[in-house]
Amino acid sequence: MKLHVSTTVNGEPAEFLCSAEQSLLDVLREELHLTGTKEGCATGDCGACSVVLDGRLVCACLVLAPEAAGRTVETIEGVAKGAELHPLQQKFLEHAALQCGVCTPGFIVAAKALLERNPDPSEEEARYWLAGNLCRCTGYDKIIRAVLDTAAELRGVTR
Amino acid sequence: MAHVVFAPGLRRFTDGAESLDVDARDVRELLRALYARWPALEARLAEGTAIALDGEVIPNGEALFERLSPDTEVHFLPQIGGG
Amino acid sequence: MSERKFRQVGTRPIRHDGLDKVTGRAQFGADYSLPGMLWGKVLRSPHAHARIRSIDVSKALALDGVHAVITGADFPAAAAGSEAGGEGGATDFHDLGANVMARGKALYHGHPVAAVAATSSRIAEEACKRIAVDWQVLPPVLSLDAALAKDAPILHDDMRTTGDEPLPKGPTNVASRREMGRGDLAAGFAAADVVIEREFRTPMVHQGYIEPHAVLARTGEDGRSVVFCCTQGPFMVRAYCAKVLGVGTDTIKVVPTEIGGGFGGKTTVYLEPLAILLSRKAGRPVKMVMTREEVFRATGPTSGTHVRVKMGAKRDGTLTAAEAVLVYEAGAFKGSPVNAGMMTVFAPYKLANVRIEGWDVVVNKPKVAAYRAPGAPMAALATETVMDELARALGMDPIDFRLVNAAHEGVQATYGPKYRAIGFVESLQAAKAHPHYRAPLGPNQGRGVAAGFWFNAGLSSSANVALNEDGSATVVTGCPDIGGSRASMALMAAEELGIPVEQVRPVVADTESIGYSDLTGGSRVTFATGMAVIEAARDVVNQLRARAAKTWDVELDAVAWQDGRAVATNGAEGKHEPLTLKQLAGRASATGGPITGRASLTARGAGPGFATHICDVEIDRETGAVKVLRYTAVQDAGRAVHPSYVEGQMQGGAVQGIGWALNEEYVFDAKGALENPGFLDYRIPVASDLPMIDTVIVEVPNPMHPYGVRGVGETPIVPPLAAVTNAVQRAAGVAVRELPISPPKLLALLDAAS
Numbered sequence: 001m002k003l004h005v006s007t008t009v010n011g012e013p014a015e016f017l018c019s020a021e022q023s024l025l026d027v028l029r030e031e032l033h034l035t036g037t038k039e040g041c042a043t044g045d046c047g048a049c050s051v052v053l054d055g056r057l058v059c060a061c062l063v064l065a066p067e068a069a070g071r072t073v074e075t076i077e078g079v080a081k082g083a084e085l086h087p088l089q090q091k092f093l094e095h096a097a098l099q100c101g102v103c104t105p106g107f108i109v110a111a112k113a114l115l116e117r118n119p120d121p122s123e124e125e126a127r128y129w130l131a132g133n134l135c136r137c138t139g140y141d142k143i144i145r146a147v148l149d150t151a152a153e154l155r156g157v158t159r
Numbered sequence: 160m161a162h163v164v165f166a167p168g169l170r171r172f173t174d175g176a177e178s179l180d181v182d183a184r185d186v187r188e189l190l191r192a193l194y195a196r197w198p199a200l201e202a203r204l205a206e207g208t209a210i211a212l213d214g215e216v217i218p219n220g221e222a223l224f225e226r227l228s229p230d231t232e233v234h235f236l237p238q239i240g241g242g
Numbered sequence: 243m244s245e246r247k248f249r250q251v252g253t254r255p256i257r258h259d260g261l262d263k264v265t266g267r268a269q270f271g272a273d274y275s276l277p278g279m280l281w282g283k284v285l286r287s288p289h290a291h292a293r294i295r296s297i298d299v300s301k302a303l304a305l306d307g308v309h310a311v312i313t314g315a316d317f318p319a320a321a322a323g324s325e326a327g328g329e330g331g332a333t334d335f336h337d338l339g340a341n342v343m344a345r346g347k348a349l350y351h352g353h354p355v356a357a358v359a360a361t362s363s364r365i366a367e368e369a370c371k372r373i374a375v376d377w378q379v380l381p382p383v384l385s386l387d388a389a390l391a392k393d394a395p396i397l398h399d400d401m402r403t404t405g406d407e408p409l410p411k412g413p414t415n416v417a418s419r420r421e422m423g424r425g426d427l428a429a430g431f432a433a434a435d436v437v438i439e440r441e442f443r444t445p446m447v448h449q450g451y452i453e454p455h456a457v458l459a460r461t462g463e464d465g466r467s468v469v470f471c472c473t474q475g476p477f478m479v480r481a482y483c484a485k486v487l488g489v490g491t492d493t494i495k496v497v498p499t500e501i502g503g504g505f506g507g508k509t510t511v512y513l514e515p516l517a518i519l520l521s522r523k524a525g526r527p528v529k530m531v532m533t534r535e536e537v538f539r540a541t542g543p544t545s546g547t548h549v550r551v552k553m554g555a556k557r558d559g560t561l562t563a564a565e566a567v568l569v570y571e572a573g574a575f576k577g578s579p580v581n582a583g584m585m586t587v588f589a590p591y592k593l594a595n596v597r598i599e600g601w602d603v604v605v606n607k608p609k610v611a612a613y614r615a616p617g618a619p620m621a622a623l624a625t626e627t628v629m630d631e632l633a634r635a636l637g638m639d640p641i642d643f644r645l646v647n648a649a650h651e652g653v654q655a656t657y658g659p660k661y662r663a664i665g666f667v668e669s670l671q672a673a674k675a676h677p678h679y680r681a682p683l684g685p686n687q688g689r690g691v692a693a694g695f696w697f698n699a700g701l702s703s704s705a706n707v708a709l710n711e712d713g714s715a716t717v718v719t720g721c722p723d724i725g726g727s728r729a730s731m732a733l734m735a736a737e738e739l740g741i742p743v744e745q746v747r748p749v750v751a752d753t754e755s756i757g758y759s760d761l762t763g764g765s766r767v768t769f770a771t772g773m774a775v776i777e778a779a780r781d782v783v784n785q786l787r788a789r790a791a792k793t794w795d796v797e798l799d800a801v802a803w804q805d806g807r808a809v810a811t812n813g814a815e816g817k818h819e820p821l822t823l824k825q826l827a828g829r830a831s832a833t834g835g836p837i838t839g840r841a842s843l844t845a846r847g848a849g850p851g852f853a854t855h856i857c858d859v860e861i862d863r864e865t866g867a868v869k870v871l872r873y874t875a876v877q878d879a880g881r882a883v884h885p886s887y888v889e890g891q892m893q894g895g896a897v898q899g900i901g902w903a904l905n906e907e908y909v910f911d912a913k914g915a916l917e918n919p920g921f922l923d924y925r926i927p928v929a930s931d932l933p934m935i936d937t938v939i940v941e942v943p944n945p946m947h948p949y950g951v952r953g954v955g956e957t958p959i960v961p962p963l964a965a966v967t968n969a970v971q972r973a974a975g976v977a978v979r980e981l982p983i984s985p986p987k988l989l990a991l992l993d994a995a996s
Contacts, residue, residue, distance in 0.1 A: 029272075029273075033275075034266075035266070035269065035270075035272075035273040036265070036266020036267065037266070038270065038272075038452075038453070038502070039272065039454070039531075040452045040453065040454070040502075040534065040921075041534040041920060041921050042533060042534060043534065043920055043921070043922065045534075045920060045921035045922045046452060046534075046921050048452055075266070076265065076266035077265070077266050079265070080265055085261075085264070085265075089264040089265065092260075092264050093256045093257070093260045093261070093264060094256065095886075096254070096257070096726065096884075096886035096887060096889075096890055098260065098263055098264070099724065099725040099726055099887070099890050099891075099894065100451075100452075100453070100500075100501060100502050100503045100504075100724050100725065101259075101260075101263030101264075101268055101500065101502070102270055102452050102453045102500075102502025102503065103452050103502075104263050104264055105264075105266045108264060123934075124930075126929075127929040127930040127932075128929075128930045130929045130930075131928040131929050131930040131931075132928075133929070134452055134921060134926060134928060135452070135929075136449075136450045136451055136452055136503050136505070136894070136898070136926065137503055137724075137725065137890070137894045138890055138893060138894050138897075139890075139893035139894045139896060139897030139927075139932065139935050140897070140927075140928075140929040140932055141893045141932075141934050141935045142886075142889075142890065142893070143929070144929065144934070145934075164658065166421070166422045166423070166658065167406070167421055167422065167423055167424075167597075168405065168406025168407075168420055168421045168422065169406075171407060211658055211659040212659075213659065213660065213662075214655070214659040214660045214661055214662050215659070215662075215846060215847060215848070215946075216659070216697060216848075217700075217846070218701070221844055232659065232660065234657075234658035234659050236585065236657060236658060237420060237581035237582075237584070237585070238332055238581070239579065239581050239582040239585065239616075239617070239697070240509075240579070240582075240612055240616060240763075240764065241506070241612065241615070241616065241696075241697075241698070241699045241763050241764025241765060241766065241956060242449075242504075242505055242506020242507075242509065242611075242612030242613050242614045242615065242616050242763050242764070242956060
């Protein structure tokens with residue numbers, strides 16, 4: 001028996017059919033065809049499925065799809081505004097903060113959530129906020145540099 | 160004359176010889192000469208062996224037509240792979 | 243190598259595929275779908291070692307929504323023996339086929355026994371549960387010691403040890419034993435003033451790529467299949483699936499998707515032959531995606547090892563002799579990277595007297611696959627910690643001790659051949675000169691140094707460079723981009739053509755759209771595929787010169803190519819206005835037709851890469867935790883085409899090594915089931931574990947490459963195991979003989995010492 005869920009994804013109304021035990025991650029990818037959010041583990045350990053639910057950073061694999069009903073979901077696909085990249089996206093490119101790129105959507109969503117709460121994070125604060133996002137390619141160095149550089153740019157500080 | 164060096168594990172196939180100078184234009188001729196002298200060497204080298212010519216390691220089978228210069232040093236090495 | 247002034251090579255343009263990756267548009271293995279698609283799931287052995295008496299799939303077939311079920315019986319019985327195949331050394335297709343689907347015997351917990359295609363993954367999983375397997379459970383062999391014990395259970399009745407005598411006779415778990423060396427070991431040790439002999443154990447660890455294996459296969463009524471998969475080698479997938487399924491390579495087209503990490507773990511096939519076979523049987527496309535648990539249980543981690551190293555040195559620091567015995571786990575089928583371990587263990591050093599022995603041993607664990615410099619990190623752990631101990635015994639600085647013994651051009655490598663130009667000494671000197679090396683240390687802090695070496699591969703690649711009418715260029719190759727290599731391909735083509743890199747589109751093509759290319763791995767893409775791109779671009783340049791010659795009515799040798807323009811020379815100077823690439827491309831149809839350059843080559847002259855790493859740690863005596871305070875990686879890259887991505891390789895490899903040293907290990911229960919098949923308990927480094935990873939790129943150009951390029955991807959993982967271990971030993975004052983140095987283990991060592 002499928003449930004009918006109405007929600008808002010990246011500012012637009014969206015609806016889907018799902019079973020009660022399907023995850024939000026599954027539904028985003030399979031029903032709404034938003035494949036930018038990735039499955040790395042399905043147990044909330046890797047952060048590749050990071051999305052923002054009602055303004056809160058969550059792992060979409062740990063959210064049941066019906067829980068999205070009546071709420072707002074923001075995914076990687078909504079980070080850029082039309083043709084304009086978010087400064088985080090631009091900085092990730094400039095700093096070469098991605099190699100294979102599969103963890104990148106999760107990092108960008110998570111880092112955006114960080115900077116919206118804390119516009120001036122220290123390196124340590126950035127590392128601890130992002131400790132829930134695993135990367136196996138970069139060793140995190142260039143990712144952290146990109147995030148801190150973005151924070152500085154958004155604050156209007158020249159580095 | 161290519162100078163062929165035999166690792167300890169190969170010496171039982173070469174009557175104990177540690178090295179041999181072989182007159183050969185390319186690796187294929189070299190191998191023919193070695194196998195003619197020591198037939199048992201052929202089966203042994205067929206199992207996953209790479210060849211090093213003057214320091215460069217070349218996978219098995221790719222090296223047959225490599226030209227040998229008058230003083231090329233040849234080693235047989237285990238085949239390895241990268242990741 | 244002449245000092246060429248590069249205009250583009252060495253710059254840091256934004257990678258062409260970057261936009262799709264930061265916006266989530268890039269399509270990875272699991273991101274593809276086709277109409278009518280079914281989901282495939284694998285039934286896996288719950289036993290680490292068991293005979294399959296029978297499999298009854300009838301109840302699975304009867305389930306609504308199930309369209310196909312396959313078992314080992316659906317595969318052709320592969321011929322025994324192996325075929326020399328590019329990257330992975332020799333591939334035994336009999337073993338590969340049996341690994342992909344068990345034939346009569348399950349050899350590890352998680353070994354595929356059957357597979358189902360159904361209309362949803364949930365139905366497919368339910369169907370798997372309804373497959374009845376009649377097992378005869380056998381005692382599992384779960385360690386090297388157990389495999390080598392007298393009366394050990396035997397995994398393969400027909401296994402006989404190959405290699406160098408003396409060889410064990412009769413049924414065995416030893417797949418091979420090899421030996422190499424030279425000189426007089428006894429005399430060498432006798433001449434030493436200090437001799438140190440140590441034994442080390444490292445656990446089975448996994449590459450840890452974040453993207454699980456995924457495939458979407460469709461087979462048409464004509465028996466031809468299209469396969470979308472995340473792989474390091476589309477041509478490898480084609481060849482291996484053809485072998486395992488007993489079909490022609492011309493019946494399979496492989497489209498490589500973007501790949502979310504590989505590190506060697508995606509240089510073979512697991513799901514692909516299953517998906518093709520299921521799609522053939524079902525008559526519909528079949529998608530299969532591994533869960534994280536399946537990735538850990540049933541793909542290809544790297545060997546757990548037992549390594550003994552003995553080294554002797556004189557008081558002046560000269561090494562006199564070295565001996566190593568390396569025993570590596572192959573997993574369920576033969577083929578650990580022990581050979582590479584043997585060849586790399588002493589490779590950085592000048593040694594006249596050396597003996598190295600290597601054992602390849604099967605155990606009831608997943609068959610090991612390549613993991614970044616396969617076989618080398620475990621060997622370097624042993625050598626580089628003994629080197630550190632020798633340095634301390636001799637009262638020498640660890641870098642100075644290595645400088646005394648460092649291999650350089652002309653030195654006979656311990657694995658046989660003479661080195662050409664190499665950059666080990668340069669990397670040691672750069673490490674010694676780095677401010678990190680002089681920074682003061684506080685209480686409970688220690689500094690470790692270690693060196694590393696990897697051969698780097700050449701192998702075969704094809705490239706096409708096509709000029710578009712507007713003067714832009716498309717560069718097509720067949721090597722998947724796992725670390726930013728597309729940007730480097732574009733840079734090299736742009737350099738040759740003399741156009742801005744933004745006007746070059748690099749493309750990774752499927753197996754029907756480009757000539758044969760060996761896979762991405764072995765640190766070979768920038769070197770070998772790059773060489774093909776350079777040659778193809780030069781082919782374009784020669785055609786452009788010919789078009790200019792035609793236009794000006796002069797001989798070809800009166801036309802030079804400079805900075806993206808044809809320039810009259812050689813007696814015709816000044817007689818003709820230069821023609822830009824854009825102009826020539828715009829009138830290509832009039833001067834002879836479209837311009838495409840091509841190259842297919844087997845690259846020679848891959849240059850080895852050396853590195854020196856420095857690691858500072860602080861230990862917590864209460865908890866046993868180790869914190870990495872500072873890390874510097876120095877490496878010879880030959881020529882850094884895109885420095886940001888060279889740095890990225892150095893940083894990523896170093897961090898994998900740090901994880902291997904401090905946290906990562908496969909933990910098996912007594913029955914051989916993996917107890918930590920997830921990222922929570924298989925603990926890879928996270929951002930808060932680490933400092934910035936400083937990098938220094940040294941450039942000792944490889945004389946055999948047009949730009950001097952050396953592979954860089956694998957060397958970075960070789961030093962960190964020992965760099966971290968040496969740092970911990972110095973910080974804690976205890977002897978570490980086993981990895982990982984996890985908190986309980988370090989606490990136990992500290993308690994024992996006090």
